[in-house]
Amino acid sequence: MTQTVTPGTAETPSRAGEFVIEARGLTAGYGGTPAVHEFDLDVRAGEIVALLGANGAGKSTTLLALAGEVSPIAGTVSFHGDGRRRSLHQRARRGLGFLTEERCVFMQLTGWQNLKLGRGRPEVALEFFPELEEHLTKKVGLLSGGQQQMLALGRVLAGQPRVLLADELSLGLAPLVVERLLAAVRLAADDGVAVVLVEQHVRQALAVADRVQVMRRGRVVMSGEAADLRDDPEGIAAHYISGAS
């Protein structure tokens, strides 16, 4: 698939190599109780960092804290070098795209209406997912789960984010659809988006990610270059052992 997508808003386009989002000593949780401890992360423009780990390991909490939806108990999150505490909507205005675990679409609206509600031009979403075009006049509730997720991802990518946080895009979807979604994420990263991807499918995450951080009980227990770990997904899966989250 060839296309040209220009990420970044007019303010300051992201440059390859610069850290777009960073966390230092990030501890975050709920009601003052940490679910994530002393988490460090740097993601450059054009890079995908996959967060892996068993259910309850703290991946979603990490994304929520990076997004500004959960306040840090300690540590900092910096967005374009700005380490001040910012809410989700403030970070969204500076180019954060966030896909939460819940499918981010309006079921009663048509596909086209959903795309029009995004920050970008619907045509850009269709450049990522041309197969959606024939379904845009249908109510989204009538589309398949994969089509709904393509719509949700396409809408966020159409907004030309500088940072994409994506939480379990592949939840409940067939492997081919997952591949399709992750390929679009890779394409966006190749055009300069900094991506933090929470994913349950280890092999597929390793196939598109540049780096990997494996979490267990709220801490990073393993990290490395995806290319070095591709031949040993079992080494990662060992951290998933039931009850070991």
Ligand SMILES: Nc1ncnc2c1ncn2[C@@H]1O[C@H](COP(=O)(O)OP(=O)(O)OP(=O)(O)O)[C@@H](O)[C@H]1O
């Ligand atoms: N809203 C909440 N209030 C209180 N505790 C929460 C809340 N959300 C998550 N937790 C707890 O925080 C811990 C980390 O959960 P989190 O959802 O971040 O893990 P996860 O790795 O994303 O798991 P999953 O893959 O199941 O989403 C768990 O112990 C969970 O029970």
